[in-house]
Amino acid sequence: MFLSTFFVVFLLGVGQAQPEDRSKGLPTSFPVPHTDDMLFYLQRSRNENTVIYDLNRKADGTVDAGNPINVYYIRFARDGKPWPLKWIERKFAYGYSHKKLKNQSGFQIELVAYDERKIELIPS
Template structure:
């Protein structure tokens, strides 16, 4: 049972209904097991909030298992926040504040389900997870970042490890 729970929390297709929101992707870190979740911010009619298309929050996996908490000001502005721009009807360009090199495009797939499209290892993919490996000597510095998603062309898991300059 524990194995199933661990496996499920790191499955690439981690989209699930979560309080009236739909999980687009999450960030896991080497520092601890807590997750930063990015959920589609929709109203009761299923319409995406054009001012704030994603709700971002912590899920505690250590001290207070499962507890949800908002990001603080510093976390939003320096680490886990995002900027968004509506580029079409129901389409948003998302720029993560700490990883602006690649944009995430929130859009509907052929079945009408939202996804976060991004290029991973040269292939279009639906982003499911970002893992951040902190430097052992300074957890505020990043050794590498790994993107994981589902390839849009073949449905296979695709990953890419990025080492910052």
């Protein structure tokens, strides 16, 4: 009895659901970021804010082995300035883990949001 009542109420709710109009307030075009050491960037459909993945170099120009990638936002929707990721964004969305490659000078990178895909970061 409970299951059939739940099912009917669920169907009534689904029948009244309206599709969300996602065209209002969304950007019509996205800016392309430019940094000297950019590896890649991610943009979402929510706004123009962009997550940047830069190569993290030490003062002498070598890659920082403890933290080879610097991940941060460029807040195009506000002031266009860099902004650090929050802890939860680094841990569950845009962060990464890395390990040194055994036979080469480089790193294997895993994005936390998609750890099945490995990225090899090898100097050229």
